Structure formats: structure tokens, C-alpha cells
Amino acid sequence: MKGKTVKQFVVAVRVLLVFTVVLGIAYPLAMTGLAQVLFPGNANGSIVKVDGKEVASDLIGQQYDGPQWFHTRPSAAKYDGKASAASQYGPNNADLLKLVNERREQIAKLEGVDPAQVPPDAVTASGSGLDPAISPAYAALQVDRVARERGLSVADVQKLVQANTHGRVLGFLGEPYVNVVTLNAALA
């Protein structure tokens, strides 16, 4: 009985050792090798370049202060790539309520619109704190300001927004969005 139990532990150590080599070392190495050969761009973070310089990943949001840029959503992580996070505020949290109202006022003032026109994604923090996207409604709200600040025509800016707008995948998966990172890279 005792001997048998000890034997099970010996087997257990061997099994874990062998599978650690297979699943913990060989598998991720082989997958990384294959991914680097087949999809190097994606595997390395879909890096966006402007004038040859790496400015962002097109999947990771950034903060763009200044009226000449399209703005991303509020972020609980302040767009720190090493600290993804959501706010974790509950739906009835008084602090969140205050933040939402403040953001709504600020954005309405900045864009010169009625506060009721500010869409939900503009006043809420994302799940990752790194959301690169905003709703088409929030992008549309910012077009006039960006065009004015950059001395561009509204039509030209709208065209850029259009080029960086993604519909639902296959027409029905997820939500339509505008990628702010690639949009601002196109403006830069």
C-alpha cells in the first residue's frame, strides 16, 4: 500500500517533468517560431510606423492630448501598455456617476455640442484600459474640431475617419468602430 502510493508520486513527478518540456517549452517555442514565419507582423504586435518611426501598435490605444487629435476613451490604465486595467466601478457607484457627468460636460464644451449628444463610449472607461477604438458616433463628434485645428476641410477629415472605420466582422460580429490609433497616424 505504502509502496504503491510512493510509486504514484514518482510517476507524477516524471509525468509533470515530461509534459513541462512538451507543453511548457517545446509547444510555445514551436508556436512562436511558426507564428514569426507565417504572421510576423501580427505576432510582433501589429506595429504602426509614421515616417519609418514606430509610433504605436494598431491594437493598443494611446492617449492623445491636444485639440488637433482624435481622442480615445477614458482609461483606467492611462494607456500604460504594462498595466492593462478596467475601472471596476459598479453600475451605481457614486464616483463613477460623478466622473461620467464631468466627462460629458467637458467633451460637450470641447466639441461645442449639446451634452446629450456625447455618446456612451466617450464617457466610460474600457475593459482593458487600452481600447484603441471609439464608436463612429464619437468620431463624428470630433471631426469638426480636428478639421478646424488642422486647417483641413471637414470632408477630408471625414474621409480619413471613413478609411479607419471598421464595420461588424462578417456583417454581424461585434460592433462598428473607428481605430483612433491608425486615424491619428494618418493625420500625423
Next chain:
Amino acid sequence: MSDTAAGLLQVGFLIGCLAVVYRPLGGYMARVYTSHRDLKVESGFYRLFGVDSKADQTWAVYARSLLAFSAISLLVLYLLQRLQHWLPLSLGLPNVESGLAFNTAASFVANTNWQSYSPEATMGHLVQFAGLAVQNFLSAAVGMTVAIALIRGFARAKTDRLGNFWVDLTRTVLRVLLPIAVIGTLALVAMGVVQNFSGGHEVTSVVGQSQTIPGGPVASQEVIKELGTNGGGFYNANSAHPFENPNALANLFEIFLLLLIPVSLTRTFGLMVGDKRQGYAILGVMTTLWAAFTFAATAFETQGAGTATQAAGAAMEGKETRFGEWASALFASSTTGTSTGAVNSAHDSFTPLGGGTALFHMMLGEVTPGGTGSGLYGMLVLAVLTVFVAGLMVGRTPEYLKKKITAREMKLVSLYILTTPTVVLVGASIAMGLATARASIFNTDSPHGFSEVLYAFTSAGNNNGSAFGGISANIPFYNTALGLAMLLGRFVPIILVLALAGSLAKQQPVPVTQGTLPTHKALFVVMLIGVVLIVTGLTYFPALTLGPLAEGL
């Protein structure tokens, strides 16, 4: 297309994809677990292990092997974290402190993947891929072995042998999980998930700010995180992180992966007990409940209750723009119904009843369709309870799949059903009684705070791993209490299920008569749904009234 039409199509598309693979994968798994032939590579492995693959084990030996393996896994994972600073690829991170290391080791070995830590700031690459990801495979495989042993208990007669744990484990890894993981990894990278060994990559944005673009072997870990219903994120934001879940297609693929094995295993079950209709009945129960919870969560999220939610105009706090409410609610319901616990949005910020739906879904005991293996054995235990209840109604000795349900079986079933609620409710009560534990609550200004604590223990006891993430769980009390809850919630039921399997296998099958309750028909499906809801609903109802119901109604 309207939001509702697109959302419904999204759910329909997911069900369609699962329907396509249901038969081939279910049939393939049945062959894997009934084949008498070892692959060449497997024979080599068995020689290395010192295992005789032809030696069938009794339930007690099967259980001892499983427990010995899990104990060693726990120890090694603990040590890897405690020593990471001195090992390669630590990214300069310090050794993990003992309470957190215990909690994390328990969490990944128990297929829970509760995370009290922020991965980016705590775990180096080596711990992630040589420790945590290895357990993502192995803990899932352990769950599968238990389900297979229980199926054999029903399928076999007059024997005390249930198969060989090491063989079932090895076959699960090499023939089921690994091949799907390899294909899935490449698919995810093609969709945009990263796969590298970089410790981070500095860029300077167009406004002149520097940002670190994180790296890591994410795709290879992401795929098994979903496929093995584990749920532990490579990054803190889990599947909300754009590098884990870059777009709505990847999102759907990840939901597909976490449902894939639990759903298909009902086919394996039907084939192995020699009556496919039994598998359909179980699948029918799982699907009905999953669909009900999915639509409930979606309805609550799109309605957007809550003062802050209404001020914002929609429940977008904690949700990603590319997913929105429908894809977030679909993910939430699937992850809480499968014991996965990955999240693509912050459940803490869901509407009161939307978050409450996720919480209640876990409380069903992770059977809709449940974790890899654990979902099936959990549902079969409830099926045994259902035939027992039905037997009481008509005064007959209950039978399930031609096996008599006697006092011994019912004792094991009753203990199984009592274990998790006891762990959850006692744990949450103790936490609410301790000032230090209450201090960890983040949303203190409403019943939501209690929901955070209840969610934590429900998640741990049911081996889910998702969280109302506001709670600061990285304190000695929660690390210890939740660690124990995960181990008890995982291994006590496993021992009981294996004992049940052993007891069933010994029996001589009884012939089906006029008086036998058919367990493949709609009547049984409805009764089983009722038992799932009533048994868990009544157990947890008082606790739910103090949390999500108090906040939402």
C-alpha cells in the same frame, strides 16, 4: 442591420459552428478513450513515466494517481513562482510572495485560474509558459479523465476497473488538447494575437509620449486558456486586452473554443454508453440553460440599469468598443457557464442584474455546459439526483443508464451537491465577518460590495476564476481562503465522482422495463432543468437577495 439582428446572428453563428464540430469531435474523443492501441509517441512516454498502459485501475487507485499528480503540480508551480527571480526570463520581476504563490498554484491546478495578481507586474515569461500554461493543459486533462471514468462507470458492468489515469491524461493532452491548441494558436495569430518572447517594446507616439508595447507568447497560452476552460489571462485585462482578443472574430473564436469540449463531450458520453440520445438529452439541458442565461445577460446589459450606467447612456463602462454589449454579454454567459472565467469585459461594471446573471450562472455548479470534463460529470451527478427524485414520486427504485441508484450512490451524490455551496457560503460569511476582508471591497456604497465578496467565493468554489475585479483579493486572508476554496471545490467533488463511478461499474445492468423512466425524452430534460435551477436556486437565493437582487430590484 439592427443591433438586435446582428446580435442574434452572432449567437446563431456560434451555435452553428458548434453544431458542425459536435459529431466529429465527440466521435473522435469517444475513439480516443475506448481505443486499446497506444500511439508510438505515447508508448515512449509511458516508458519514461514507468507506467504500464494496459493496467486498469480501481477507482481508489485512479483517485490516488490523480491526487498525487495534482499535489506534485501544486508544489512545482508554487516553487516556480517562489524562485522566479533566479530563473531565466523573469523579466526582472521579484519572487512571488508565499500567500499569492499558494493562491495562484491552487488556482491553476484546480482549473480555476482566479488571479489575485496583475500578470504584467507579477509573473515573468518562464512562470507563464512553463508553469501556468502547462497547468492550463494538465488541469483541463485531469477534469476530462474524471468525466471519462464516470462514463466508464455507467458503460461497464461487474468490474472494479475504471481505466488508467495516466493513460487517460496522456491521451487527453496528446490527442485532444494539443492538436486543437496548435491549430487554434495559428488561427489566433492570424487574427492579430501576439506570439513572441519580447519583454516589451518601446514606441514614441505621434504626440511624443512613450509607451511600452507588451510582448509574450500570448496566442499559444490564450488558446489553451479557453479550450481548457481555464481563464487565466496573460495580461491583467484578460480577454478584454487587445493583444489577447483583438477583434470580434477572435472574440467569437475564443467563445467557441471554451464551449467546444464541454459541448462535444456529451456526444462522447452518448457513444460510450451506447445510446446517443442520452447525450442529446444532456446537451439539451445544457443548451437551454446556457441560452436562457445568455439572453438574460444580454437583455440586462442592453437595458442598462444603474445610476452611473444611465448617466453614461449605455452599459459601456468596462466594455471594449469593438465588442459592445452583445458580444460582451455572450462572452460573460459562456465563460461563467463553463468554469472558464476568462472575461472580455469587467463584470464588476455590468448592470446589477447583468452581473447577477453571471454570478447565478456560476452557482448552477458549472454544468451549462461546464468545464472540460467537470461540466459533464457535474451534470451527470444532477441527472442521477433527478432520477432519484422521479423515483420518489412514483415509488420505484431509481435507475439511470441501466444502473440502480442505491443508498450508496445517493450518499455520494448528496455530498457532491452539498460541497460547493458549503465552501461558497461559509467562505463568504467568514469574509463578511472579518473587518480586514471587508476592507478589500471596492464598491462600498451599495449592496454591490457584498456581491464582490459573494462573487469571489462563488468563482473560487465553482472553479470559475472570473471576478468582480474591484475587490482587492491579494491579501493573506483571501489568498488563503480562496486558495482553499478552489482546492476543496475541485478535489472533494472529484473524489466523490470517482467513488460513484467505481460503485456503478461494479453493478450488473438492470433490464429496461415499462416502469423505467426514459432519460432521453423531453420530460426528463425538463425535470433535469428544474433540478438544476431548484437545487442551486434555493441554496443561493438568500445570498443573492443581499447582493445583486437588492441592488437591481
